[in-house]
Amino acid sequence: MSSKKLIEEQFDVVVVGAGPSGMMAAIRAAQKGARVALVDKKEEPGKKLLMAGNGRCNLTQDQDNVVELSNLYKNGRFLLSAFNAFRPGSVQEFFAGNGVPTKVEKNGRVFPLSDRAEDVLGALTNVLKENNITFLYKSHIVDFSLDGENKISKIKLKKRELFPKNVIIAVGGKSYPATGSMGDGYQWAAKMGHKIIEPMPVLVPIKIKEDWVGELQGVSAGSVSITVYQGGKKKFSNEGDLMFTHYGFSGPLALNMSRNIAKLVSQSDDDIKFILDLKPYLNFEQLDEIILTDFERNADKKLSNCLHDVFSPKLLDFVLRYSGLDMEKHAAKISRKERHILVNLVKNLSITFDSLFGFEMAMVTSGGVSTREIDSRTMGSKIVPNLYFAGEIIDVDGPTGGYNLQMCWSTGYLAGESAAKNLK
Numbered sequence: 001m002s003s004k005k006l007i008e009e010q011f012d013v014v015v016v017g018a019g020p021s022g023m024m025a026a027i028r029a030a031q032k033g034a035r036v037a038l039v040d041k042k043e044e045p046g047k048k049l050l051m052a053g054n055g056r057c058n059l060t061q062d063q064d065n066v067v068e069l070s071n072l073y074k075n076g077r078f079l080l081s082a083f084n085a086f087r088p089g090s091v092q093e094f095f096a097g098n099g100v101p102t103k104v105e106k107n108g109r110v111f112p113l114s115d116r117a118e119d120v121l122g123a124l125t126n127v128l129k130e131n132n133i134t135f136l137y138k139s140h141i142v143d144f145s146l147d148g149e150n151k152i153s154k155i156k157l158k159k160r161e162l163f164p165k166n167v168i169i170a171v172g173g174k175s176y177p178a179t180g181s182m183g184d185g186y187q188w189a190a191k192m193g194h195k196i197i198e199p200m201p202v203l204v205p206i207k208i209k210e211d212w213v214g215e216l217q218g219v220s221a222g223s224v225s226i227t228v229y230q231g232g233k234k235k236f237s238n239e240g241d242l243m244f245t246h247y248g249f250s251g252p253l254a255l256n257m258s259r260n261i262a263k264l265v266s267q268s269d270d271d272i273k274f275i276l277d278l279k280p281y282l283n284f285e286q287l288d289e290i291i292l293t294d295f296e297r298n299a300d301k302k303l304s305n306c307l308h309d310v311f312s313p314k315l316l317d318f319v320l321r322y323s324g325l326d327m328e329k330h331a332a333k334i335s336r337k338e339r340h341i342l343v344n345l346v347k348n349l350s351i352t353f354d355s356l357f358g359f360e361m362a363m364v365t366s367g368g369v370s371t372r373e374i375d376s377r378t379m380g381s382k383i384v385p386n387l388y389f390a391g392e393i394i395d396v397d398g399p400t401g402g403y404n405l406q407m408c409w410s411t412g413y414l415a416g417e418s419a420a421k422n423l424k
Contacts, residue, residue, distance in 0.1 A: 007160035011037045013419045014155055014164035016141065018045035020405055021391025021412035022170035023124045028416030030131035034423065037134040037162060044137060046121040048172065057117035058402040059095065060088040060409070062108040073398040078371040079407060082379065086413035088406055098123040109401050144188060151386045166419040170390040170412060173365025174199050185393040186368065193383045195370040197395040200262050201362030203255040207354040208248040212322065216244035219314050225280035226257060231270030236260055239280055248354065256399045258356055259366065265356070272353035278346045288343045299332035306331050319345060364404050368395040379415035390415040
């Protein structure tokens with residue numbers, strides 16, 4: 001029985017993974033004159049990109065001080081060369097130059113003016129086509145072959161064999177596995193001799209044990225503070241915008257906290273508690289004075305009809321009911337002690353941590369190929385001479401707000417440029 005002959009093709013650079021970092025790597029390598037193939041097991045590129053920023057695509061941060069930028073990442077110093085090569089301002093210029101003007105919103109978050117992630121992906125795919133990049137989608141990698149110099153000499157797919165001069169692995173981590181991020185890259189990198197830092201899901205929603213959280217589902221609380229305790233000891237405190245869900249917390253504050261909580265959980269089995277401060281910009285006395293003034297102004301009203309200028313309706317309803325105070329009591333008759341019950345509840349709401357969601361809801365993977373085994377000046381492997389890494393597969397991650405996409409653009413850009421230069 002004869003078998004069909006495999007298709008054999010030679011390329012200067014083969015990029016594995018058609019996510020943000022892989023697309024940018026392919027574009028930059030082609031711009032520098034390389035013949036490039038972009039390989040992905042999905043039927044089309046950018047699945048995860050379409051989910052970024054709830055479909056609006058938070059492209060980057062409006063921050064061009066690369067030292068300050070790098071300080072916000074795990075292993076951030078590793079990213080300095082990449083950020084210098086392709087800064088947040090360069091990202092905005094790239095997309096504006098390709099038909100996607102941007103805007104800056106709260107906390108420096110940069111979005112496409114259209115609020116459409118589809119426009120961002122469309123711009124990238126157009127540039128890929130303009131640079132004559134070969135697309136090999138729905139292509140599953142079977143194996144990598146190394147030669148006597150420990151270089152990748154062949155990439156075996158199910159129906160073809162690729163003979164690359166250089167390879168860039170940009171397949172992401174394990175977050176949102178439905179988009180194709182299954183952790184394949186860790187296995188390939190490990191097989192080629194690289195150390196893999198244990199992958200953990202981060203930027204994930206937080207589950208809490210208290211049932212009352214379901215009553216606040218959908219409520220947003222801006223500029224609140226959460227202090228985290230483990231085993232009775234204060235560990236850290238963060239401020240930001242919080243979204244209540246039926247299971248606990250989401251929103252920027254919760255997602256960013258999850259990075260540190262994951263570390264606490266991995267280090268100890270001790271219980272974790274939160275203290276939520278709904279008005280961190282007011283101290284106890286200031287909030288008490290505001291509530292007292294409201295009660296004096298509404299002396300003849302029932303407690304249930306007061307404090308509408310202090311809290312949103314749903315949050316107010318929860319605070320009053322949770323306080324246990326008599327809702328029918330008139331404001332003029334609320335005692336100092338009862339008022340302090342309200343203030344203490346708002347400033348010191350005790351909450352019990354349950355668990356973090358897993359990779360299925362993680363925006364980012366923490367962990368991956370050790371930065372010690374990658375040359376930060378090129379994104380090149382220190383073990384396999386013609387291999388480069390880009391994006392989330394590397395053991396670097398940042399907070400929510402466009403930081404992780406910026407890391408992908410920058411490392412992809414630098415890896416693509418370096419791989420194209422290394423064609424002698």
